[in-house]
Amino acid sequence: MSQLKLIKKILFCFILTISTYSINAQVNDTLSFVKSKRMSDDDLAKKREGTFITGLPDFSSDPVTGFGFGLRSNVYWNGERTNPLFAYTPYLAKLKANAAYYTSNARELILSLDVPYYKGTRWRFKIDFKAQQNPANLYFGSTESTLGNLRLPSNENITFSTYEAFDKARKTLRPGGIGEASFVTDALSNRFRETEYMLNLKGDYAIGNGKWRVMGGYEIQNLSYKTFEGEEAEAINPNSGEETTAPNGFSLLQRDFNQGLISGLNGGWISILQTALIYDTRDFEPDPTKGYYFEIANEYSGKYIGSQFDFNKLFIQARAYQKLPFGKRTVIAGRFGVGNIFGSNAPFFEFQDQWSPEGSINALGGKQSLRGYRANRFLARSTWFTNIEIRYRIAETKLGKQRFAFGVAPFFDAGTVRDEWQNLNFKNIRYSYGLGARIAWNQSTILSFDYGISKEDKLFYIGIGQAF
Template sequence: MFCFFFLSASLFSETNQPSKQELPSWLGEFKKLDEKELAQKKEGWYLTGLPLFGSDAVSGSGVGVLANIFYNGTRGTPSFSYTPYEHLISVSAYQTDRSSKSYFVSWDAPYFLDSPFRLKAYLGHEKSLHNLYFGKGTESLTPLSYIERNDAGGQRMRNSTFSDFEDANSFYTNRGLGKEAVSTQRFNEYGFEATYAQFALDKTIQKVFRVWGSAELTNNIIRRYDGKWTEAKDPLFETKAKVREDETLLTKDSRSGKIIGANGGYVNYLRAGIAFDTRDFEPDPDRGWLVEYNVTRAERAIGSDYSYFRHFAQVKNYWQPFPKYFEELVIAQRVALTKTDGNVPFFDYRYLFSIDGPFSGVGGQNTLRGYRTERFLGPIMGFYNVELRWRMGSFELWDSIFQISLVPFYDIANVWDKMSEIKTTGYKHSRGLGLRLVWDQSTVILMDWARSREDSLFYIDMGHTF
């Protein structure tokens, strides 16, 4: 709770507003855009509306639309040379071929009304029919295995790829004479649907420190596939037939008491954090640090069905190793660790939050790109990412500036049940190559190909991974 104290105590510490001729006291010189970027920055309102084309092995391939409405102010405003924008309103609708859906509207106002305060608000709804669940904690780290053609007499194959694992489970399994055949295609899947609303307040102190707090309300719906009819292949003749899904791992772990939350519910949060932030340009940094610690409290007193406490800490660094000779090369790194205690619904282990916004747990485009989204989850999760971002060139189109970057990357991550289990071995690794298309400085389009022992995956999304 000490973060809330610092936040409330600091709200009234800077009451004098700067004159229009002076640089505001809360803006650091390190945030000033270079001459080339400043010359390209637009004034006033402008729109970057584009169709969305997404790809993710869990959610599927999808299409949608994203509209970003920016207000940059005017060049006479003291903060114009130091901020990516004054207001950003984003509206998005997206749907995939695997029936995943996402709708949201958000508002972001850094240095609101030329003050040290930043305001953010989100309202959204998301739905996915194929979220993964391979157990909690170290159980989820078990390499994939399967029985050939799902036949009880077949050979068990270990350390398999995800595609081979899925192919084997596309066959139904016979449980014996007189017993009904069942499918295990959805044994490690569940459906998830959430509606959420969030508001955050952030204050910059002494140019480089940020204190913040937020509140969020969510309604979560879980759908399990136990007993649902599906189409599966005969292990002998490969003909398709309608069979029921067997009991899922989620139901088994819920029944045995390993997890809670199998029926969803309301989870309402209060958050607070502090950060040291010297990044020069937040949407696409060239240099600087973000060192952050925050806490999340889900509390029954504010209508939550669950009560728990989460710690989250991360460090991000952006570095130009040869700024005089090769300023277009940036080395970006991130390391993060989170620990959750209390009455935690299983689906909330996957939901991480930083001062930059929410992201998914270990696996997928946000953390460990060579493994599927949320492939691993647990009470303690840690990950490290490194990227070499090389801006290869730029071009003008439709009165806009586009920059193209080549981004090789490497990710490692792990999950644990207890802090005492953390060690330097047993990590999951992935590597890959990406492209970034930066549109008018603040809109980043991401395309990543990643590979691991388990998978080869391709992503299309908005924004840098970190």
């Protein structure tokens, strides 16, 4: 063997050894700080190896967007049990692809890739893309006055204690005002259509013993909005009680925009820098049995990064999970969140959710916060809310290679909103309660069914994933 070939072989072996050592060192470094996130022995014994797909028809139901059908699928890369990270991660990678259409004519396409502990390192990367159009968004105002009873857009002196009575009154024909038809309905006066295209890139890095993570991200959106003045909508003849149709009257959102009470109705480009500090000791992210999750999350938008709006959103959230000493798998889960929007030019649509690295939370009302109230029922610059669930597993079964677990989850939700964060307190709270059912498919995919009750409404939701 020539000296040149010998040198090449020695260099190749050296590089291979160093690379193998480096990878093993990275994995060992990762293992050194994820010990607290080890799955329970019971869950670990049921965790599936390899690559598999969970796909199911989307038969979701929401009181606002209506009945939805489509496809929700996940591709999981779990690796083998011999992988040192197998017992400490929900998966090595997950690709989510969702497409759905709703009876309200809403539609969405969502693609998401999540890679925790990338190549055995402390890094986690997420990429999200969304294209959606929803003509069933609700708007009841953007100040703490929304905490009052429901009011007609055309006559705020008339109030209603239940949504059913409010909805009937909106549809009742009334004489049109300036710029309206002779007789109009207000059936669509609290609604608006949103069209959104969004791309989000995030990365976080585990520090110290791995319980703490720092995250940075960038999001770009293009948004457009439409209200429904003059469009044919449901109506009720006040004399005969017969159902008919009529032009819709002036919308509440358009009126608030014309009066300078809100901004953003013209939509546009929104460029956002995201940062977060996270503390996480949950043992299994999709469905924890123990651990804590805490975050301080911030979104900054401004002209210096190419945005048409200037605002800063701060959100603080804490969650806790504890297994109870009865039943095979009984967990009490709790969450508390508080958020505020800074900036006089903050657009109205930013009031409708609180951003979290775990996924945005619609606030206040709907399946993610107050399950007995319609989505965005209470909006203002500042908000706090809390949720408590007792997740009790009833039975488990295996069909072929698929594992299923069935449980119930009674819950209690509460929260409120304020125009200034200094005024946040425990007065004028809205709350709801109800019962949920859960089906865990191969542990990582959770099918949720929730029935929420409030003094204003009774609402049923079907979806994928725990509320928190």
